[in-house]
Each structure stands twice: as structure tokens, then as C-alpha cells.
Amino acid sequence: MLEKNFDPKTAEPRLYAAWEASGAFAPSSDPAAEPFSIVIPPPNVTGSLHIGHALNNTLQDVLTRFERMRGKAALWLPGTDHAGIATQMVVERQLAQAGNRSRRDMGREEFVAKVWEWKAESGGTITNQLRRLGASCDWSRERFTLDEGLSAAVRKVFVTLHKQKLIYRDKRLVNWDPHFQTAISDIEVEQREVEGAYYHFAYPLEDGSGEIVVATTRPETMLGDTAVAVNAKDPRYTHLIGRAVRLPIVNRPIPIIADDYADPEKGSGAVKITPAHDFNDYQVGKRNNLPLINIFDPQARINENAPKEYQGLDRFAARKKVVAEFEALGLLREIEKTRHAVPHGDRSGVVIEPYLTDQWYVDAKTLAQPAIKAVEEGRTVLEPKNWEKTYFEWMRNIEPWCVSRQLWWGHRIPAWYGPDGSIFVEETEEAAKAAAREHYGHDEPLRQDEDVLDTWFSSGLWPFSTLGWPEKTADLARFYPTHTLVTGFDIIFYWVARMMMLGIHFTGEVPFKRVFFNALVRDAKGAKMSKSKGNVMDPLELVDSYGADALRFTLTAMSGQARDIKLSTQRIEGYRNFGTKLWNATRFTQMNGCARAEGFDPAQVKGVLNRWIVGETARAAQTVTAALEGCGFDEATNGLYRFIWNTYCDWYVELAKPLLNGADEAAKAETQATAAWVLDVILKLLHPVMPYITEELWNQTADLGAPRAQGMLITAQWPVLPSSLIDPAADAEIGLVINAVSEGRSVRAELNVPPGAKPALLVVEATPTQRQVFTTNAAVIAQTLRVSEVRFEDAIPEGAIPFVVDGATLALPVAQFIDLAAERARLAKEIAAHASDIAHVNQKLGNPAFVANAKEEVVEENRERLAESEAAKAKLESALSRLQAAG
Incomplete structure (x- = not known):
């Protein structure tokens, strides 16, 4: 039997270790399996997990787990970026704090050795944090932008582009950071109001x-x-x-x-x-x-x-x-x-200068043309589609790309200078010396360029260099082009466009078939998170408090296309409760003897309730599958939430109780087997979003019997359920029962009918088919709606509240339980209060000066308040109308 509660603190590390040890994160070696690959947007090696990382990596993991369960050879390739300026700054600061020599005192070779030493000790922080989030990356293939293989790829690309006259040296204006004394990219420039x-x-x-x-x-x-x-x-x-x-x-x-x-x-x-x-x-x-x-x-x-x-x-x-x-x-x-x-340097904090210097440039204009064509022709699809306009506008007006940086940590530019200023660009010093010998007719001393390459240059090669290019590796042949890139829209120019340009130029194919731009995570009021505002939410603290599953579900559920995410701890807590609801429903099935039946066929169930839940399960599987295929993450999770919480836990479990406790053994056995089958499907559908609790439930319910294979859920087969499982007659019957109970509960709640009160449910007008449904399901309706009986009447008696469900007229006689006049007065008072609030907020929002000058989050807060008040007022007016109809 399951424990009373799921404990993420003990379960998560245990389950993750089991997944990793099993080799489940590696792609299937079956040559017939369709490849599906994602490369991680490599976080800075200096970094630690922030909420944007949590969102981005959760969505990647959802897709990877989904496709893995569908039998594809799913590869999620992880790695980190050497982050030139950020890493150099971290190590220089540490040297200063320790009272050691500065990097210039130490010299290049000793300083770079010190950075490698730091990387070995502290560079794995963020990858370990990704593990805590549940990221199912293939860690055996983890890469680093300064790995020897990736460095070889960088040198080859630079030299090839130079020989093709697509890289050149020029004197132009750059963003210059006087503190670090280097050129920096636009993304490293922060505009500050002063x-x-x-x-x-x-x-x-x-x-x-x-x-x-x-x-x-x-x-x-x-x-x-x-x-x-x-x-x-x-x-x-x-x-x-x-x-x-x-x-x-x-x-x-x-x-x-x-x-x-x-x-x-x-x-x-x-x-x-x-x-x-x-x-x-x-x-x-x-x-x-x-x-x-x-x-x-x-x-x-x-x-x-x-x-x-x-x-x-x-x-x-x-x-x-x-x-x-x-x-x-x-x-x-x-x-x-x-x-x-x-403009200020985002790392140094000093004012940036437009500065005229000699730098290395890439002819981005030439490289951009095939990348523009690839999106125009749909070989790479941008989602949401509105980002295409931004992409095209920037690519068609692209400037030369400055790729040199005056730093020591990074890929050193493979260019050597002779005594007369001649430049020899080659992949190795030996090759440069040979070129110089050919040029001069004898050996001359050469000096290598002091600069390193912009980190966006090496990360621009990421989709193919990580798979072994320029070698013709098996991984490159199998997994390139990659399938989906999930990234933030803020680096569409700096990273996405450059991967497109370089990937097409060097492989002849687009680097990915689809790019999904995730939203920006804001605080509960819609404000951008920043340390200065004190509204930053640490994902690791949230995982500690609510578990990784709750955070993952929240981020996924709120990640609608092109929408910013307003994150609040209340939402995360709510989705933790969703996990608890599923846990309790599973305990209920165990306590009621629900077990998998040998040879169970959902298409053969007889009972109307079981036919209905089988059809609803098929609908849910189809909805979730289609949504995840199209990166409709919010649609998938909202569909899961409705199906698991409302359909299965609230309605099926509730309506199944009379069958599970009844004398009809055949109906009981079928319901037990159906409940177990649906639960298995639920765990599979939910696993990509909430991997920990679903894996734990999968393992803990192994005793529910055959025929489930005793493997881990992470590699279980994704449910593919046909539409033929949907039974319209069962839908209509159970739908009428659910709607009658739901509407009856609303009437009770709106009119403050005491929970212990048990009026009768009167069926006043209904078709013969509906009357049969009310007769057949009278006991379960009475139990779930807390009414004394279901009774047929020819007219609505005085003091009864009428309501209409699917065309049938029903009524609840409640006059003996509540003071009708007092309820009318209460409702009228609450309606007036909402009307006053609506008028006040409308006046604010109708003032152009308020909308123009107030903070964006304040305006949005008022709009939400208006919508809530209008909805509450409409509900109260409906209740008052019902009371007035009762006489």
C-alpha cells in the first residue's frame, strides 16, 4: 500500500539516480528507431539555475521524455558554454579577493591554467542543478565549448571562412568595455536610465x-x-x-x-x-x-x-x-x-564606448541569404510564427559580425603575423609556419593573434560540432539536423540566426527543423524579475519547497505561445496539490482492489460508466499527444489537469464507488480492471511533465497485477488510443448525470444551502431517454449531490429553485433550509458592491493617462480585477434570478 503522502525530498534523488544508472537517458540503439534530437542551449559554465533556465529546460525535457516513450531514438545533448568574459571575470575577482597577482602579472599561460582549474572545481554546478529539475539529458555525451573536439571545429570553421573571404580584418566601430578592454556583443550591453x-x-x-x-x-x-x-x-x-x-x-x-x-x-x-x-x-x-x-x-x-x-x-x-x-x-x-x-557593460557596469579598432569580422550578409531562404521555404519553422518577421527583418539588414574579443579565456584566433604584417590563417601553428615559409622563401618568426573568438562564434556551431563534426561520426549522421530547438526569444539574433548561418554553410542542411521560442517568466504581478526589485524566484528553493514536479507542471501549464508567465507560489502550491490528488486517487484504487486484468481490452467493457471513462481516456491521450507534437505545452498540461483532476479523480472515482461497493461482482471486477488500466494511461501521459511522482506511482503500483511489464515508466510505451473507444451513448448518459450534479452543486453553493441539508432533486421536464438516465442513476446522483431522492414531478413547487441541464428542467426545493428573502437581500448587496468596484476600475482603465503612465503590471492587475468582478457579478445575478423564480 502507498504511503499517505509523496515525499519529493527523498524520492527525487533516488529516482533520478535509478534513471541515470539504467542508461534510460541514452537514445535507443535500435537502428529502426526514428531519431529525435535536441541540443541544449548551453548555459554559461559560471552559471547557476535561474527561473528562465528552469522553464526552458523543463520544456526540452517534456519533449524528450514524450518522444522517448513514443519509441524514438531520443537524444537530448547537454553541455556548457565557456562564457569568455563571464568566466574570466569570476576568476579575476577570485584572484583579487585572495590577494593574488592580477592576470596581467601572471601572464596568459598561467592565468588560463588557473581558469581551467576553477572550471574543474566549480564548472559543474549548473548541470547538477539541471539533474535536480529532472532533466533527462544523455550526460555521457556532455560537451563543453572548449573541448578539444569543439575547438578543432572552431578552428576549421574560422580558417575555411577566411579562405572563402567570408572572414576578414577591418577597422570599424565596436561596443568597447573600458574595464575589460575588449569588444563586447550587443547582448552584453545594458541600457540604463541615468x-x-x-x-x-x-x-x-x-x-x-x-x-x-x-x-x-x-x-x-x-x-x-x-x-x-x-x-x-x-x-x-x-x-x-x-x-x-x-x-x-x-x-x-x-x-x-x-x-x-x-x-x-x-x-x-x-x-x-x-x-x-x-x-x-x-x-x-x-x-x-x-x-x-x-x-x-x-x-x-x-x-x-x-x-x-x-x-x-x-x-x-x-x-x-x-x-x-x-x-x-x-x-x-x-x-x-x-x-x-x-549603454553599460552588463558584467563590468561601466559605460560602454563606441570605439574604433581593428577587429575580425564575418561577412554575415552573405551567410544570411541561405538562412533567410530556409525559413521562407519552411525547412526551419519558427514558433510562434510571429517571430518570423523579427528574424527576417534582422537578417535582411544584418551588419558585419565582429567575432574577436580582447580576452585570454576562449578560442584563440588561429592567425599568425609575420614581421612585415602578413597574416597566415591556418588550423595549426605548424601549418602557419609552412605557409609563411612558402611566402617568405625561408623561416621567419611568427606572432599569434592575441585575441580570442566571441563565444557566440563557437556556440553558433553547437548543433553539429557537439555531434562530432568535422568528423563524419555516427551521431552526426543519425541526429543532424536536430529536430527542435527550445530557446528564449532574446537570443534569436545572437544565437539562433548564427546557428542557421553556420549550420547551413558547413553541412548543407538546416541545424534544426523547428525553433520554439519560450516566454519570459515574470513575477505574480507581471513585473520582470530582478535582484534590485527583490522579486527573483530561485527555482531550487521552489523545488525544495514544493518538489520538482509542481514547478515543472506550473511552468509548462503557463507556457502558452507568445505569453509571458506570471509565476506565483500559489500556482505552484496548487499544482503540488494536483499531484497529491493523483496520489490519493491511486491509494483509493489500491484500497478498493483495483487490479490489472490479464488480457484486459478497453474496447470490450460493458458498463456505461466504464465505457465513458475509456472514451474520455482516449480523448485525453489524443489531446495530449497532438498538443505535445505541436509544442502546445499549455494545452497538453491543461488537458491533463482537467482529465486527471475533474474527469478521473472527481467524477469517475466518485461515480464508481457504488459499483466497487455493490453486490454485482462482474460489474465490480470490470470497474476494478478499468480503473487500473486508466491509471496506467494517466501515469504515462503525465510522466513527461511530472516525471518523479509518476515514476514513483508506477513502481509502487506494480502489485496491481499483470500484464504490465516490470520496467521503468521513463521507457514505457506511450499510449496510442483509437477514437473507436469513444462511446457517444455513454458520453450522453454520464454527461447528463455529471451536468445535473454539477449544476445542482452550484445552486446549493450560490444560495448557501447548508452542507447537511438534503432536499429532493425534482425532475420536472425531461425526454424519455433522460428520464431513464435519472431513474437508472438515481442512487449515485443522490449520493454525489447530497439529496434525499430523485423524484419526478409535473410542476415546480413554490420555494423550489429551478435549473436547466441539457434541456431538462430540474429543481431543488430549498425553502425549508434557507431564508429566501434574506438570501435575496444578501445577493443584491454583493451585486451592488461588485458593480461599484467595476465602475471604479473602468474609470481608471478609461483614463488614457493612467494606462500610459502606470506600470505595465499595475494596468494588467486592474484588468484582471475587472474581469474577476464582472464574472462574480454575473454569477450572483444568475443566483438572484433563480431565487426570484422560486417565488
């Missing part, structure tokens, strides 16, 4: 005939100005186009140019152009052939390209000096306070 100012500076015309006023939030960059731009359609400045101003402080003439970037409606309509320190200005500079003057060094200090008195100053010190000097020159026209967004 207090700032627009400084209005007057630039004198070179001929002394006047001035032109420009406004800037970054006064220090004026030292690198190479033009002033105005709009050709702005009548204030057309006469100045082609003339020049003398740049104050620097005392250099710069032209006044016409460019559409200058907006006549903004500020003075004239803008300073600093092509080396602003991305928009860089484009203006390209269009107008302006020189690029870099005034910063790698630490964002003023360099030798500025006047001597500024050289060596920090950028913010230079800002103060520029403003003071403009004021002294009488050229400061205004300081206008403002709040504006300023």
Missing part, C-alpha cells in the same frame, strides 16, 4: 560671420568631431551647407554637411558628427567620406589625437574640462538637464 544633460555648444563659422549651435550629451567627444550635419530641407541652414566651422579648443576647420540624420524637429536641427565615437555618426561619416578621429585609448582616456592638455585625462574628467573651457570661451549656450539611456 541623470544627464544636453550641452548646447556654439561652433563659430570659419569666416567669422556667425555661429551654429549643436547639442550633445557627451561633450568630450567633440574633440574628435569631423563635421556638423544639417538637413538639406531645413531653411535655417541651407545657406551654410558646404561652408565650415572652426572646431573650438581643437582649432580645426570642419565642414557643414547635408544629411538626413539631422532632424529639423530635434534641438537646434544641427548635430555634431564624431564618426569614431558614435554608431549613427559612423554611418554619416561613411556616407560623406569623413575622416575618423579616435580620441580614446583602450581605457577610455584621452589619447594623442586631442590637444596636449587633455591627453591622459579620463573621459569624464575631460567632459568637465571641455564644458568649463566652452564656458570660458563664451560658447556655452545652455545646459539642459535630462534623463536618458546610456
Whole structure:
């Protein structure tokens, strides 16, 4: 017999160890099994599980477990990303805290050895946390982006692209982090609102005939100005186009140019152009052939390209000096306070500079074309489909991809420089030396490029490099292209697009057939989670409190396509209770002798209740299967919830009690066998979402008898049930019973009829078939609705509350149990209170200023409150209407 309660704390580690030891996570070796593969979006090796990881990995696990049970060779390939800047920062911080030498004191080789040492000790944290969540990855195939095999793939891709002239070296603007002194990707840039100012500076015309006023939030960059731009359609400045101003402080003439970037409606309509320190200005500079003057060094200090008195100053010190000097020159026209967004490094926290440097670039424009075509032709499907527009828009306007980083931890760029600056790009140093020997006619000393590659470069190869490419491995042949990628929409550009480009270019096939973008997890009020707000929910703490199954079910149930998830502990607690409900229903079947019958055939059951539950089970299996096939995770879990809680636990178990306790042995035996069969199907259908409790119940109910094979549930066969099991006649009969009891319970609840009161249920108007149903099921209706009897009447007596079910008119005579007048007054009062609340919230939501200025979560909270009040009011009005009909 089952214990009274399921204990996740003891069961989860035991069950996970058993799964892993059994080899169940590895794909089937049966060559006839259809392959199904997912590669994990590799978390940072420095990371720990956050709620977004929990959602993303739960959905991947649901799909993997589902397809494994369907007999496919299901591979979920795990691994971690070396996370260049994040990992380097962690180790540097540890060195600083320990009072050790800095990385620059240590030198590259010793520092990188220290990082590998850290990785060996602490790098497995997140993979162990994924195990706690129940992730059924094939850990025997776990990869790391700096594994030798993956590193070889990275070198081959870089060298091949370079020889195809798709990788090149160029001087362009990048996001520069002055703290780490490296270029960083857009995803590592965080826009922060800060207090700032627009400084209005007057630039004198070179001929002394006047001035032109420009406004800037970054006064220090004026030292690198190479033009002033105005709009050709702005009548204030057309006469100045082609003339020049003398740049104050620097005392250099710069032209006044016409460019559409200058907006006549903004500020003075004239803008300073600093092509080396602003991305928009860089484009203006390209269009107008302006020189690029870099005034910063790698630490964002003023360099030798500025006047001597500024050289060596920090950028913010230079800002103060520029403003003071403009004021002294009488050229400061205004300081206008403002709040504006300023880019910061998400790791370093310092202000990011657009910075002109030599970097390595990928010709993304060329690589993007086949990747665009693949989605257009449906070879890769994006779900939800609305993300296609975002994908196409970005890919069709893609810029060159900067892939070099000025770090030490990562894939070092396989490029070597000769003494005359010639570059030799090869997979090995030996090959580079050979190329140099051929070039020079003799050996020359070579220096390898100091930079490493952007981590998105190596993770862009993830779907095929993890399967052994460039070697022609059995895994690559069997599992590539992968089937589904589950990922967050925030990395559609940084990761998904790059995997598409590189995968197609190097394998000739798309890297995945389908991409499912999961939602963002927010707090219960709809606010984005952040440490500063104090609303972050730790998934491991939630697992400790409620069990992994409850968290998994909650995330899956709320993961509707394109919807943000509002996560609350109340929802998780509710789904833990769902697990408890199933546990108790299983105990009930054990206590009532429910057992699998040898040769049981659900198509042959005779009793109407059993025919009904067999049909409902077939419907549930079909619903869940179709939903999971289409990544309709919420549809699958909501279907499971309704079927298990409402259909099986509430109705079937309740309606089966008279049969299980009755004298008809044949009906009892059939009901026991049917209940056991349905329970087995339930455990299979629910397993992908709630693996732990279902596996435990599967193991603990082995004593329910034959014919279930004594294997683990994780590898059990997925139920495929035909529509022929659905019996319309049984549906109609049991449906009428359920609807009559449900509506009768609603009437009792709405009118506060005491639980102990037992009025009769009157059948006033019904078809002959319905009358037969009420006669046959009178005992079970009386028991479940708590009425004294089911009686047929020709009219509704005074004091009876009428209600209609499936066209039949029924009534509950309740006047002897409640004060009808007092109930009418109570209902009227509650309706008025809801009406007042509805009017108040409607007034708020009808105010455009409130909707525009209030926080998104506050507006949403009010909308939900309105919907709840309207629903409650409608229910109360229905109850009052019934009371008034009772006379």
C-alpha cells in the first residue's frame, strides 16, 4: 500500500539516480528507431539555475521524455558554454579577493591554467542543478565549448571562412568595455536610465560671420568631431551647407554637411558628427567620406589625437574640462538637464564606448541569404510564427559580425603575423609556419593573434560540432539536423540566426527543423524579475519547497505561445496539490482492489460508466499527444489537469464507488480492471511533465497485477488510443448525470444551502431517454449531490429553485433550509458592491493617462480585477434570478 503522502525530498534523488544508472537517458540503439534530437542551449559554465533556465529546460525535457516513450531514438545533448568574459571575470575577482597577482602579472599561460582549474572545481554546478529539475539529458555525451573536439571545429570553421573571404580584418566601430578592454556583443550591453544633460555648444563659422549651435550629451567627444550635419530641407541652414566651422579648443576647420540624420524637429536641427565615437555618426561619416578621429585609448582616456592638455585625462574628467573651457570661451549656450539611456557593460557596469579598432569580422550578409531562404521555404519553422518577421527583418539588414574579443579565456584566433604584417590563417601553428615559409622563401618568426573568438562564434556551431563534426561520426549522421530547438526569444539574433548561418554553410542542411521560442517568466504581478526589485524566484528553493514536479507542471501549464508567465507560489502550491490528488486517487484504487486484468481490452467493457471513462481516456491521450507534437505545452498540461483532476479523480472515482461497493461482482471486477488500466494511461501521459511522482506511482503500483511489464515508466510505451473507444451513448448518459450534479452543486453553493441539508432533486421536464438516465442513476446522483431522492414531478413547487441541464428542467426545493428573502437581500448587496468596484476600475482603465503612465503590471492587475468582478457579478445575478423564480 502507498504511503499517505509523496515525499519529493527523498524520492527525487533516488529516482533520478535509478534513471541515470539504467542508461534510460541514452537514445535507443535500435537502428529502426526514428531519431529525435535536441541540443541544449548551453548555459554559461559560471552559471547557476535561474527561473528562465528552469522553464526552458523543463520544456526540452517534456519533449524528450514524450518522444522517448513514443519509441524514438531520443537524444537530448547537454553541455556548457565557456562564457569568455563571464568566466574570466569570476576568476579575476577570485584572484583579487585572495590577494593574488592580477592576470596581467601572471601572464596568459598561467592565468588560463588557473581558469581551467576553477572550471574543474566549480564548472559543474549548473548541470547538477539541471539533474535536480529532472532533466533527462544523455550526460555521457556532455560537451563543453572548449573541448578539444569543439575547438578543432572552431578552428576549421574560422580558417575555411577566411579562405572563402567570408572572414576578414577591418577597422570599424565596436561596443568597447573600458574595464575589460575588449569588444563586447550587443547582448552584453545594458541600457540604463541615468541623470544627464544636453550641452548646447556654439561652433563659430570659419569666416567669422556667425555661429551654429549643436547639442550633445557627451561633450568630450567633440574633440574628435569631423563635421556638423544639417538637413538639406531645413531653411535655417541651407545657406551654410558646404561652408565650415572652426572646431573650438581643437582649432580645426570642419565642414557643414547635408544629411538626413539631422532632424529639423530635434534641438537646434544641427548635430555634431564624431564618426569614431558614435554608431549613427559612423554611418554619416561613411556616407560623406569623413575622416575618423579616435580620441580614446583602450581605457577610455584621452589619447594623442586631442590637444596636449587633455591627453591622459579620463573621459569624464575631460567632459568637465571641455564644458568649463566652452564656458570660458563664451560658447556655452545652455545646459539642459535630462534623463536618458546610456549603454553599460552588463558584467563590468561601466559605460560602454563606441570605439574604433581593428577587429575580425564575418561577412554575415552573405551567410544570411541561405538562412533567410530556409525559413521562407519552411525547412526551419519558427514558433510562434510571429517571430518570423523579427528574424527576417534582422537578417535582411544584418551588419558585419565582429567575432574577436580582447580576452585570454576562449578560442584563440588561429592567425599568425609575420614581421612585415602578413597574416597566415591556418588550423595549426605548424601549418602557419609552412605557409609563411612558402611566402617568405625561408623561416621567419611568427606572432599569434592575441585575441580570442566571441563565444557566440563557437556556440553558433553547437548543433553539429557537439555531434562530432568535422568528423563524419555516427551521431552526426543519425541526429543532424536536430529536430527542435527550445530557446528564449532574446537570443534569436545572437544565437539562433548564427546557428542557421553556420549550420547551413558547413553541412548543407538546416541545424534544426523547428525553433520554439519560450516566454519570459515574470513575477505574480507581471513585473520582470530582478535582484534590485527583490522579486527573483530561485527555482531550487521552489523545488525544495514544493518538489520538482509542481514547478515543472506550473511552468509548462503557463507556457502558452507568445505569453509571458506570471509565476506565483500559489500556482505552484496548487499544482503540488494536483499531484497529491493523483496520489490519493491511486491509494483509493489500491484500497478498493483495483487490479490489472490479464488480457484486459478497453474496447470490450460493458458498463456505461466504464465505457465513458475509456472514451474520455482516449480523448485525453489524443489531446495530449497532438498538443505535445505541436509544442502546445499549455494545452497538453491543461488537458491533463482537467482529465486527471475533474474527469478521473472527481467524477469517475466518485461515480464508481457504488459499483466497487455493490453486490454485482462482474460489474465490480470490470470497474476494478478499468480503473487500473486508466491509471496506467494517466501515469504515462503525465510522466513527461511530472516525471518523479509518476515514476514513483508506477513502481509502487506494480502489485496491481499483470500484464504490465516490470520496467521503468521513463521507457514505457506511450499510449496510442483509437477514437473507436469513444462511446457517444455513454458520453450522453454520464454527461447528463455529471451536468445535473454539477449544476445542482452550484445552486446549493450560490444560495448557501447548508452542507447537511438534503432536499429532493425534482425532475420536472425531461425526454424519455433522460428520464431513464435519472431513474437508472438515481442512487449515485443522490449520493454525489447530497439529496434525499430523485423524484419526478409535473410542476415546480413554490420555494423550489429551478435549473436547466441539457434541456431538462430540474429543481431543488430549498425553502425549508434557507431564508429566501434574506438570501435575496444578501445577493443584491454583493451585486451592488461588485458593480461599484467595476465602475471604479473602468474609470481608471478609461483614463488614457493612467494606462500610459502606470506600470505595465499595475494596468494588467486592474484588468484582471475587472474581469474577476464582472464574472462574480454575473454569477450572483444568475443566483438572484433563480431565487426570484422560486417565488
